[in-house]
Amino acid sequence: xxxxxxxxxxxxxxxxxxxxxxxxxxxxxxxxxxxxxxxxxxxxxxxxxxxxxxxxxxxxxxxxxxxxxxxxxxxxxxxxxxxxxxxxxxxxxxxxxxxxxxxxxxxxxxxxxxxxxxxxxxxxxxxxxxxxxxxxxxxxxxxxxxxxxxxxxxxxxxxxxxxxxxxxxxxxxxxxxxxxxxxxxxxxxxxxxxxxxxxxxxxxxxxxxxxxxxxxxxxxxxxxxxxxxxxxxxxxxxxxxxxxxxxxxxxxxxxxxxxxxxxxxxxxxxxxxxxxxxxxxxxxxxxxxxxxxxxxxxxxxxxxxxxxxxxxxxxxxxxxxx
Amino acid sequence: xxxxxxxxxxxxxxxxxxxxxxxxxxxxxxxxxxxxxxxxxxxxxxxxxxxxxxxxxxxxxxxxxxxxxxxxxxxxxxxxxxxxxxxxxxxxxxxxxxxxxxxxxxxxxxxxxxxxxxxxxxxxxxxxxxxxxxxxxxxxxxxxxxxxxxxxxxxxxxxxxxxxxxxxxxxxxxxxxxxxxxxxxxxxxxxxxxxxxxxxxxxxxxxxxxxxxxxxxxxxxxxxxxxxxxxxxxxxxxxxxxxxxxxxxxxxxxxxxxxxxxxxxxxxxxxxxxxxxxxxxxxxxxxxxxxxxxxxxxxxxxxxxxxxx
Numbered sequence: 001x002x003x004x005x006x007x008x009x010x011x012x013x014x015x016x017x018x019x020x021x022x023x024x025x026x027x028x029x030x031x032x033x034x035x036x037x038x039x040x041x042x043x044x045x046x047x048x049x050x051x052x053x054x055x056x057x058x059x060x061x062x063x064x065x066x067x068x069x070x071x072x073x074x075x076x077x078x079x080x081x082x083x084x085x086x087x088x089x090x091x092x093x094x095x096x097x098x099x100x101x102x103x104x105x106x107x108x109x110x111x112x113x114x115x116x117x118x119x120x121x122x123x124x125x126x127x128x129x130x131x132x133x134x135x136x137x138x139x140x141x142x143x144x145x146x147x148x149x150x151x152x153x154x155x156x157x158x159x160x161x162x163x164x165x166x167x168x169x170x171x172x173x174x175x176x177x178x179x180x181x182x183x184x185x186x187x188x189x190x191x192x193x194x195x196x197x198x199x200x201x202x203x204x205x206x207x208x209x210x211x212x213x214x215x216x217x218x219x220x221x222x223x224x225x226x227x228x229x230x231x232x233x234x235x236x237x238x239x240x241x242x243x244x245x246x247x248x249x250x251x252x253x254x255x256x257x258x259x260x261x262x263x264x265x266x267x268x269x270x271x272x273x274x275x276x277x278x279x280x281x282x283x284x285x286x287x288x289x290x291x292x293x294x295x296x297x298x299x300x301x302x303x304x305x306x307x308x309x310x311x312x313x314x315x316x317x318x319x320x321x322x
Numbered sequence: 323x324x325x326x327x328x329x330x331x332x333x334x335x336x337x338x339x340x341x342x343x344x345x346x347x348x349x350x351x352x353x354x355x356x357x358x359x360x361x362x363x364x365x366x367x368x369x370x371x372x373x374x375x376x377x378x379x380x381x382x383x384x385x386x387x388x389x390x391x392x393x394x395x396x397x398x399x400x401x402x403x404x405x406x407x408x409x410x411x412x413x414x415x416x417x418x419x420x421x422x423x424x425x426x427x428x429x430x431x432x433x434x435x436x437x438x439x440x441x442x443x444x445x446x447x448x449x450x451x452x453x454x455x456x457x458x459x460x461x462x463x464x465x466x467x468x469x470x471x472x473x474x475x476x477x478x479x480x481x482x483x484x485x486x487x488x489x490x491x492x493x494x495x496x497x498x499x500x501x502x503x504x505x506x507x508x509x510x511x512x513x514x515x516x517x518x519x520x521x522x523x524x525x526x527x528x529x530x531x532x533x534x535x536x537x538x539x540x541x542x543x544x545x546x547x548x549x550x551x552x553x554x555x556x557x558x559x560x561x562x563x564x565x566x567x568x569x570x571x572x573x574x575x576x577x578x579x580x581x582x583x584x585x586x587x588x589x590x591x592x593x594x595x596x597x598x599x600x601x602x603x604x605x606x607x608x609x610x611x612x613x614x615x616x617x618x619x620x621x622x623x624x625x626x627x628x629x630x631x
Contacts, residue, residue: 039479063475066509071468071502078472081457082480083403086472101462102499106469110459111451 012218013310017180021119023155024176025050027162028087032058038166041076041088043069049089049119069094073102073114080112085166092118092134092175093125100140107171108146115165120178121151122212122262123290123299130293139267141173142240148172148193149240151261151269153214154184157237160191168193175211179262179299182215184235194238196246202230205321206250207313208273209260210236213288213303217260219310220317229321231314239269247276256284256320260313262303265289286316330369331435333362335427338396345559348391352558355425356386361614362434363421368607370417370438372446376584376597377491378418380522380555384489384580385422387561393487397427400455404484407473409457411466412491412520413447414599420444420453428455464497466490467517471503474515474575485568489518493525496534501546504575508547513569516576517548520555522584524595539579548577555580556587588613 032038032054040054040062055062063079065071069090076086088095095118096103107114118137125132141147150165150172152158158176165172184199199214200221209217214235221231232254234246250257257277259270270287277283294302303309307316336355339348359382367373388408389395395405410419417437423429436442443452447461458469470488477484490500507515519539523530530536543550549571553560561580568576584598585591588610602610 060479063510065502065506068499068502068506070464070499071471071506074465074468074499074503075472075475075506077458078469078474078486079476081407081469081473082476084476084479102465102468105459105462106465109449 011222012182012184012215015182017182018155019180020152020155020158020177021050023158024117024162025054027159029054029057031162031166032061035085035166037083037085039063039079039084039086041065041072041079041086043067043072043090043094045090045119048091051089069098070102073099073116074106076114077102077106077110077112080114085113085115087115087117089117089119091132092121092137093132096134096137096140103141103147104144108144111146111170113169114171115162116171116173118173118175121175122177122179123294123302124178126298126302127296129296133294135262135264135290137175138239138263138269139271142267142272146171147240148238150174150193150237151211151239152177152237153211153235154181156183156185156187156189157191160189161237164191164193177212179212181212184214184218191237194241194243196243197235197237198232199235200231200233202232203254204230205317206232206234206254206257207260207317208234208236208247208250208257208269210239210269212262212299213260213308216303216308216310217313220313223310223314224317227318229318231317231321236269239272242272242276244276244280247273248281251277251281251283256286258286258288258313258316258320260288260308262299263289265291284320286320288313288316328432328435330365331362331431333358333421333425333431333434335431336390336425337427339391345562348562349558352386352390352562355390356383356558357614357617359386359418359421359425361611362424363417364602364607364610366417366421366434366437368602368604371601372438372599373417373601374414374599375602376524376591376594376599377412377415377520377522379586379588379591380582380584381412381415381489381520382418382422383556383558384518384520384561385418386425387558387565388487389422389426391562392565394484397454400428404482406485406487407457407470409460409466409470409473409486409488410448411460411488412463412494413460416444416446416448419448419456423453423455429453463491463494464499467500468503470515470517471507471512474507474512475510477514478510478512483514486515487518487565488516489520492519492521492523492536492539493530493533495519495536495539504543504546504548507575511573512575513571513573516565516568516578518565518578518580520582521579522582524584524593524598526598528595543577547574549574550577550579552579552581555582587617
């Protein structure tokens with residue numbers, strides 16, 4: 001079952017924007033204040049993770065192994081062996097690519113209490129190019145058993161996911177966006193793993209999204225409403241495990257599903273939704289995402305390029321609603 | 323392939339000697355445990371039709387010394403947060419680890435009969451969620467040392483005296499992750515961390531020298547900030563003395579280069595690269611067991627050390 005949370009009034013596109021890393025560091029410091037087991041583990045990424053204040057407050061509890069991602073994740077698993085809760089905080093591209101085998105064996109397969117926080121994911125590093133983009137992370141980690149994948153859409157959801165992860169034994173991967181996003185949720189938001197949230201009701205067509213693209217999907221629904229199309233917008237913060245019921249309901253109750261995310265078109269949220277409808281409730285699905293090594297450009301420019309401007313998402317939904 | 327029948331999983335179980343026992347008694351206790359572990363492990367590999375007997379036998383004396391007299395861990399304290407940690411980085415010698423854990427009461431000896439059987443807890447690489455006493459699910463090489471550094475860091479944060487030991491292969495040190503971890507161990511002055519290298523100088527199909535030479539290993543480890551000690555990895559007295567005495571240098575982690583031979587001490591296996599993961603035939607199994615029994619001058623399988631657990 002999905003719950004409905006009301007979005008702020010006025011167009012979502014006009015709301016103030018926030019860098020989720022600020023919510024991340026405030027929440028991590030608060031968690032650490034109340035639980036001595038919490039430690040940060042970084043690969044020299046103190047500044048890029050905005051952890052300077054955390055380091056000042058808890059100098060012993062920010063482990064900086066230097067530019068060494070394999071060591072970073074192994075060390076986190078070892079800290080967990082010693083009873084600590086390790087929040088690994090590193091650029092998502094290096095965390096998930098360089099240390100993928102450590103994530104698989106030391107964290108997931110060993111079932112260690114490690115929280116992998118992929119900073120500046122997707123195409124947040126924009127003009128730095130595909131080496132620094134982390135669009136593959138979701139697909140890679142989806143293939144690993146015992147790994148919960150969370151892609152928060154705003155600062156409130158980022159904080160809520162972190163609090164849930166800190167209180168729950170076991171591995172988790174949380175994307176922490178750098179590209180500013182408007183607030184979608186209100187302070188009473190509670191993160192429930194594996195549960196979708198219908199952030200806008202509608203019965204013509206469904207847009208399933210998360211992370212930095214969720215507000216764009218809501219803006220797309222506003223544009224569609226102007227044309228008399230009622231689009232359901234389903235927020236899917238947990239890519240794994242997926243809320244199968246919410247996907248099946250969307251497939252059954254609306255004319256088709258558009259997925260939109262800052263990740264590869266292969267194997268991420270779109271792939272998970274497609275796998276679900278094919279097996280449970282076949283319907284038309286359009287997968288919006290990143291299909292290539294992106295050319296030079298800012299994250300916003302590139303999202304627009306790949307059809308994830310509000311107009312682009314609306315156009316994809318409109319085709320399915322006919 | 324014939325699976326190991328229950329009647330072949332008959333190794334005696336060894337307790338720990340009183341802390342007041344003398345060094346000679348400890349050495350005799352470890353030696354007998356190691357001999358029995360080897361006999362049992364040979365059967366494990368023979369009847370499972372698979373395993374890494376060469377690396378098992380280069381590591382068993384180290385494992386027996388750790389579990390027999392060094393590690394502050396018993397079957398009763400296997401989940402105690404203050405236990406010492408031992409991480410087997412060379413996870414492919416799982417057979418040696420399982421047999422050692424069984425020898426010291428962490429695992430029922432009968433369970434060894436399930437080694438590599440369908441749905442057995444005893445996989446070809448260890449799984450901590452299934453086997454008591456396993457600290458990390460290793461197998462891919464170069465993973466144990468970073469995990470050990472992380473645990474040693476947790477102990478330091480806890481201001482605990484619990485120690486961390488990790489056993490790596492020597493070929494395994496070709497993985498760069500080890501050197502990342504060694505730099506961090508040195509930076510954080512983890513002097514209750516001990517890295518033991520099973521320096522058998524053979525990897526899967528060739529010598530380390532022919533492949534990607536590690537020497538001068540002692541110089542490299544020292545340059546990475548470790549206190550380095552060489553030991554004969556098959557001399558129980560040397561192993562006991564060194565592994566009990568860490569740290570050697572305050573503020574420095576310890577790097578023990580244990581000089582070993584793959585397949586030791588079996589005449590036709592020792593230092594023979596062919597025995598990386600070869601399976602002994604019935605005749606070879608018998609000959610190897612005969613050699614191990616003769617080494618002790620006795621034909622009995624009973625042990626002479628300590629109080630059974």
